[in-house]
Amino acid sequence: MRALLLIAPLLIFVLVTFVSPIVDMLFRSVENGIVTEILPHSTSALKDWNSERDELPGEAVFRGLYVDMVIAVKRRQHTRVGSRLNYEAAGIASVFRKTGRSLRKVDVDAFVRHFTDLHPDWENRAFWEGVFSDPAAAGVLPNSSRTFDAWSQDFAKPEDPVPEDFVYVALAGELRGLDASDLSGFGQPYAGMLAEAARTIGRLDEISLKQEFLQLDSEWSAATLWKTIKIFSPPLTEAYFLNAVDMKKGIEGVERKSEAERIYLVIFGRTFVMSVTITLACIFLGYPVAYFLARLPLRKANLFLILVLLPFWTSLLVRTSAWKVLLQQEGVINDILVAVGIVDDSARLVMINNQFGTIVAMTHILLPFMILPLFSVMKTIPPDFVRAAKSLGADAFTAFRRVYFPQSLPGIGAGSVLVFILAIGYYITPELVGGIKGTFISNRIAYHISTSLNWGLAAALGTLLLMAVLLLYWVYDRIVGIDNVKLG
Amino acid sequence: MFVFLIFPILVILPLSFNAGEYFTFTPEMLRLDPAGFSLKHYKDFFFNTDWRVATFNSFRIAPLATLIAVAFGTLAAIGLSQSHVPYRRAIMAILISPMIVPLIISAAGMYFFYSRIGLQGTYIGVVLAHAALGIPFVIITVTATLVGFDKSLTRASASLGAGPVRTFWKVQMPLILPGVISGALFAFITSFDEVVVVLFVGSASLKTMPWEMFNGLREQISPTILAVATVLVTLSILLLATVELLRRRSERLRGVSAA
Secondary structure (H helix, E strand, O other): OHHHHHHHHHHHHHHHHHHHHHHHHHHHOOEOHHHHHHOHHHHHHHOOOOOOOOOOOOHHHHHHHHHHHHHHHHOOOHHHHHHHHHOOOOOHHHHHHHHHHHHHHOOOHHHHHHHHHHOHHHHOHHHHHHHHHOOOHHHHOHHHHHHHHHHHHHHOOOOOOOOOHHHHHHHHHHHOOOOOOOOOOOOOOHHHHHHHHHHOHHHHHHOOHHHHHHHHOHHHHOHHHHHHHHHOOOOEOOHHHHHHOOEEEEOOEEEEOOHHHOOHHHHHHHHHHHHHHHHHHHHHHHHHHHHHHHHOOHHHHHHHHHHHHHHHHOOHHHHHHHHHHHHOOOOHHHHHHHHHOOOOHHHOOOOOOOHHHHHHHHHHHHHHHHHHHHHHHHOOOOHHHHHHHHHOOOOHHHHHHHHHHHHHHHHHHHHHHHHHHHHHOOOHHHHHHOOOOOOOHHHHHHHHHHOOOOHHHHHHHHHHHHHHHHHHHHHHHHHOOHHHOOOO | OHHHHHHHHHHHHHHOOEOOOOOOOOHHHHOOOHHHEOOHHHHHHHHOHHHHHHHHHHHHHHHHHHHHHHHHHHHHHHHHOOOOOOOHHHHHHHHHHHHHOOHHHHHHHHHHHHHHOOOOOOHHHHHHHHHHHHHHHHHHHHHHHHHOOOHHHHHHHHHOOOOHHHHHHHHHHHHHHHHHHHHHHHHHHHHHHOOHHHHHHOOHHHOOHHHHHHHHHHOOOOOHHHHHHHHHHHHHHHHHHHHHHHHHHHHHHOOOOOO
């Protein structure tokens, strides 16, 4: 119990500052609330629309769209939903932007007159407030109710006596198809007035908001646009994940993207291949170093160990800048090669801003993470075994291969998993020395967070990367145990 | 092989005294002509406002982050080292996770989450993020010193009438102090060197030295970066020496033979 009390503060701290951010990211990778949040009326009307037939949605959807757009424009959110849908079908962002700009041109006077001609009370804000504070309102007329509240709370000034046009459109849209019996839950005089308005609502059928929208932007007649809105209405989506593996949620279901758009699998593949290369390079370079260190007397070994630990303790950016100094075309290595005469001055090697640069720099940076676990395993291998093997007639190489090497395998395993885990998540070094061809999936994640602002996709790519790392971590735990992680 | 490890770090030292404006050795430098060398990049580092702000920020963020990580981390490590801790493995996994999760993912998650709760771009936000990243190191180093801890010492102290708090400060703390300090150094260097999380959770007014270096390497390449790098290498040598001394001291104190 006391132990838990000691652990609790830190556990809570880590849960809040670290684990919740990760969970938030996982959530964002499937979250898609934005479409229904900003276009609630259109998406609920679209439920009745059959996207299989190549027909445009009916008038109800366009009425919903009108209301949604008016509110979205007032809240400056229409471009947000536009760019969200643009991830799925290019061009939608401009439709929303254009429509938002010229929405004022849509003529909805007929909707207002339909009510005000029936009774002047419909011009009275207090009367509307009465309608929507009726207990039946939320159940029978949920959309209009929400629209009126949005108007009166967010947009109306206290002195505005008459609701804005879009409130009438919302109510007209919802009254369509209701009759007196549906509205009987309301108190009087509201039930009567609403029933009266509903009885004659058919008159408005001849007004076509569809035509008005088509005039603002002919793209509204594209079935693909509507199908896209319908497909991306649900609050959760697998679209970001599909996108992250070069698939898309097309109109006919999940499909692969066109050849030119497939990029992420290539980058995932490249991240994997380059990390494997780096790990192998670390094994080849690190094994002899660790072997050498392990066979030295302790005092000397500690001295040489400092040469390993110094890079380990040196800032990552320092080491990356060092490689920039060495590898660039006017850099130290090229200068030496030219001076010695191996390379002609006009044919300096391109060793940076490509995969080679990333692999060399990262091998150097991650090498200590290979040497240290290898060294700690090799230290425990008693030299007697190899001596015994030799005394039994094995030559030096056989003794090494059959006796020493198998005992050092756990070190290779631990070092490799560690280096690989660190490598696949690297961001800074590939960003600085990787150019275009030498970048990792992390660089794409950063790009989507800060440049393209497609956070959902960034989160999905991040989640996939995290899964890979956790899997490796589990393997690492199996081989070495988390508790046995040692530092320096 | 050791050359491969050390040469890249050594090569930047002379270049930081370059009188030219590029990352390359000039003919004057190779001839060891004094005219080829200068301290101007160091001057730039010490007197340029951007670098001064960055240095100030680094020294403003790292110590507080370290303090938080060490305070919580040491308590938790002591808790974890007791004999019957339920869900020990799970707790350990959570506490170590900031070290395992790739930085870009931590940075992305923190950017999303801290934006929601209004910590993105704030000093506190960066400090909390860095403290979280430093915690695994404190846990690991302190737990390591507690492994060989002789429990009879605390019992002896208790039997002599000391309360748990007094026992902690007078008996346990002096013995685990080397672990605590080297954990603190790790946490400090983690924050001090960290760039990915700062790039996302920080803001322009919170630029740290690594941020400034990262920008410099990406955009205008000036040897000032190499001067900064040299200063940082010196700093890491000092830290490394401290950790090494502490490790030896700890082994002596706990009676683990140095072999």
